[in-house]
Amino acid sequence: MSADSQGDLDEGRRISDEIRAQARELRARGVYTEEDLRAALRGRRLRHFEQGKIDPRLGRALLHTSHDWNVDPAYAIRSHRGGVAGAVLPALKRLVAPLVRLYTDHVVLRQAQINLAVHYAVVDLLEQNERLSSRVRSLEARVRELETKQP
Amino acid sequence: MKLSVAIQRYGEGIAGGAEAHCRALCERLARDHEVQVLTTCARDYVTWENHFPPGESAQGGVRVRRFPVRRPRHPRNFAEASDRVFGDEPHDLADEQAWARENGPDAPALLSAIAAERDADALVFYSWRYAQCLFGLPPVKARAVLVPTAEAEPAVELELAGRLFTQPAGFLFLTPEEQALVERSATRFGGRSGLAAVIGGGVAIPAGHAAVAPRARFGLGEPYVLYLGRLDPNKGVDRLLEYHEWMGADAPLLVLCGHDAIGVPEHPRRRKLGFVAEDEKYALLRESSALLMPSRYESLSLVVLEAFALGRPVLADAGCAPVRGLVERSGGGLTYDDGLGFDLALRRLTADAPLRERLGARGRAFAERECDWDRVTRAAEALVAQVAARAAKAGSAP
Numbered sequence: 001m002s003a004d005s006q007g008d009l010d011e012g013r014r015i016s017d018e019i020r021a022q023a024r025e026l027r028a029r030g031v032y033t034e035e036d037l038r039a040a041l042r043g044r045r046l047r048h049f050e051q052g053k054i055d056p057r058l059g060r061a062l063l064h065t066s067h068d069w070n071v072d073p074a075y076a077i078r079s080h081r082g083g084v085a086g087a088v089l090p091a092l093k094r095l096v097a098p099l100v101r102l103y104t105d106h107v108v109l110r111q112a113q114i115n116l117a118v119h120y121a122v123v124d125l126l127e128q129n130e131r132l133s134s135r136v137r138s139l140e141a142r143v144r145e146l147e148t149k150q151p
Numbered sequence: 152m153k154l155s156v157a158i159q160r161y162g163e164g165i166a167g168g169a170e171a172h173c174r175a176l177c178e179r180l181a182r183d184h185e186v187q188v189l190t191t192c193a194r195d196y197v198t199w200e201n202h203f204p205p206g207e208s209a210q211g212g213v214r215v216r217r218f219p220v221r222r223p224r225h226p227r228n229f230a231e232a233s234d235r236v237f238g239d240e241p242h243d244l245a246d247e248q249a250w251a252r253e254n255g256p257d258a259p260a261l262l263s264a265i266a267a268e269r270d271a272d273a274l275v276f277y278s279w280r281y282a283q284c285l286f287g288l289p290p291v292k293a294r295a296v297l298v299p300t301a302e303a304e305p306a307v308e309l310e311l312a313g314r315l316f317t318q319p320a321g322f323l324f325l326t327p328e329e330q331a332l333v334e335r336s337a338t339r340f341g342g343r344s345g346l347a348a349v350i351g352g353g354v355a356i357p358a359g360h361a362a363v364a365p366r367a368r369f370g371l372g373e374p375y376v377l378y379l380g381r382l383d384p385n386k387g388v389d390r391l392l393e394y395h396e397w398m399g400a401d402a403p404l405l406v407l408c409g410h411d412a413i414g415v416p417e418h419p420r421r422r423k424l425g426f427v428a429e430d431e432k433y434a435l436l437r438e439s440s441a442l443l444m445p446s447r448y449e450s451l452s453l454v455v456l457e458a459f460a461l462g463r464p465v466l467a468d469a470g471c472a473p474v475r476g477l478v479e480r481s482g483g484g485l486t487y488d489d490g491l492g493f494d495l496a497l498r499r500l501t502a503d504a505p506l507r508e509r510l511g512a513r514g515r516a517f518a519e520r521e522c523d524w525d526r527v528t529r530a531a532e533a534l535v536a537q538v539a540a541r542a543a544k545a546g547s548a549p
Contacts, residue, residue: 008509013479013482015485016469020488023495033397033491035491057239
């Protein structure tokens, strides 16, 4: 075998390109993988965030598997005042925070649970919808193919 | 020449492509030159815990000087520093330097030893992202040769990286794609400094594997494709497992060798062998239908070169430019972009034995032509000698 000729060296690249073209053709015929569905779902959610003018950082957090986006009862205690008041006020706020949180934590935590439940339900619905859409596209492509084969 | 080589870890049994490349090159350079390695006492690149005793030793003709790590890496501090630098909020060079300090290894005695190397004709620095390069190289930049081992990761886009790449007197790159990556990073700060050569990597496969029959030893009753390396998401293994599972019940048997960092679950079409001896590793590679390379973060892949040397085709993720470049230049394999491409390419490879043999033969020819350690050593030696000569002419300071 003349492994040194450029034609031979290009065989792997040529086959890889043929496979890329085959993948494009399969997608045009409505064959979608889990990865394609995930990408489509991600794209759809990003569009929703953009349309809703949601803070892009929150949007990215919502796409992440962690729940860092959710409400947290342990809010940061700060003061916009300067000088002595700026130093004393946060200290006083920190002092009374445990008492305040005694009454607010359970409400905030319940809201966090509701947020999670709604979040998962919506993502699941979007995913099911994307799956059904891709199935419809696939069937439409199949119908078109069969129609063109009819005499 | 009198050469000093600075690297984060060094020694036998240390897994890591940069470390293996460094050791192979140092031992060959030491045949003709006075070579000393300046390194830490660490073995683990995640914790930097001291493992080896500090002080001097000799390994493979190389003088090795180890310096203790003052403080192991603190996972929370490192995560916070990483969030500041790679998160959404704006950050500055000071944040990046704080990230570099947390990244480590924190070995002040190593940095002092580098700065005190006044006798060395040249200093070679491995792996740009670690402290010995980021903080150790600038004071001796006129005699410094950087082997960046840069990967297309977010860190290489940092100002810290771009500025570092404007300083060394010379660069040794492992692939043309790595050189392009470094040059892009340095563009914003006036461009890459110094001389440069692409030296690649060598392959030296010990003959012992010929005596090992891996199918019998590991009970592999059918043809298999192989993954060799850490089972880690950073190496693309999670993606590889998913792609392989999506192929369904008729997927080829996937054999995985290496430390399992993610707890890969059992699967009827997978075999997890864990750590295997070196001879077993090469025997498994020799008998495999193909090597799978799913990682997108490599500056060079020694295991790909080893597959080429053993005449086995490679199926690689095209998202890693250096590996894609190797596969395409050699003609020794196929590349894929996604799960569908992986499925089609793997089915094509496993179904077509003559194709596997043709690709394997081209890979082997490439390994014989390009991956000879003597050639790599001569190329490195030539550039380092040029840097040393220029530094000597300029008065060798700093």
